[in-house]
Amino acid sequence: MSNPVVAERYALALYQVGKEQNMSDKIDEELRTIKKVLVQNPGFINLLQSPKLSLEDKRNLIAKSFPNVSVPVINTLMLLADRHRENIMVEVAESYINRLNEERGIAEATVYSVRALTADESKAVSAVFAPKVGKQTLNIENIVDPNMLGGVKVRIGNRIFDGSLRGKLDRLGRKLTS
Template sequence: MTGSTVAKRYALALFQLANEHQLLNEMEEELRVVKEVVNQNTELNAVLKSPRLSIAKKKEILKDTFGAVNTYVLNTLLILVERHRENEISDVADQFIHLANDERGIAEAKVYSIRPLTDVEREALSGTFAAKVGKSSLRIDNIVDSSLLGGIKLRIGNRIFDGSLRGKLERLERQLLG
């Protein structure tokens, strides 16, 4: 996971507040929503990065957009805007989620499969692969990818476990040609 030093510092401060006030789950969910809104809404992104708008106007827009979130989350967003760090919002959310996951012993995993996984399959994958990366469980993001031909491919952080038919065929091809 990459992230600027600035994002890590803001996330750590927010994480400490969340732990202190027992708001870890609530703030994590709110930051996931904030991250999704900031990443998906190009108009909001353009407004936040615009040099023509005053900081006060940007803060007002953030208050209108994220008025329902926790005060600590909103204040962090406002401080980021005030200090011209609008582009760090998504990284701060990522870093906070990473800290929260470490606290709980959870790892984020992207699972590529040819069809959506059932709950039983998700649990089995979580139990098997969480131990391999030293965590208690996995939070699985299932991505359907028909190009795999069969099997699954897992990405946990920088580690990739490729049990897909396509991956096996590519490894076999390299063996035969090498």
Template structure:
């Protein structure tokens, strides 16, 4: 991903985001962008859309075929505009940038919760409430990862912050404190 690629992607994402804000469709389009991102990541469409031998018309046909009725007009228009300007290779990054903008506005952050056993919906909601406040967000989008090595308790990662309330984390801290006391 070249720097210019990222800059280009961000420009389109901001333009689309501003349209969405006017229409009140920020979170709807965010869901559509998840779809676009998946389409490009999972199906290796990235190389297809940046291929110079494939015509813009062919690219548009494939795109609208894959996204028909799944995304709004503003999204399709933005993607077509990117193809017209030979920026097909920036589409996945643009989707990612848009999602980031929407999450900023909605004061939502992605969080990974590591636990020994799967957490219930209720537990995840409670954790989201407590930790969203700690990081100045309204809510956290949780992904629960099972990690038996934790022994018990939880470890939570929000962005680059880690909250470690796991038993193994506590044992680790105790070991360090003992080592320091004996030094």
């Protein structure tokens, strides 16, 4: 079975537990943090996959690395370690987040801008672009790109809406040369 399918099954189980225990938001927040930690520290997964590390050592390492997470999340991480599926921890987190977002009509968006967006600007971007992708709202990650001349570039899934000044100049240049 491929990793995305396996990760989806673990995420679905965790999603169902979260719904039953009214912990969906808490689990979502914890998985976002865990995902961020694992992406920033790829050596952690490599360490967990080491054959020199016993199962008990793996479980202790996970427990010490994520001491404040809820029982369902820690149990899922332990189960993944027990079954030698440490390599899909990030995929499980992503799958859970995507499933919860889909239920709530939320899309993940990356907004590139010259400066950090204010809360009002983020709300405005969400109000404009969420309907374009058939969602109610956007969960925005703002990336400051000082190389942009102005405007914003919004990436939602595999769609890019380029309203940057650089993008407009590039399009104008292509139009003039054709």
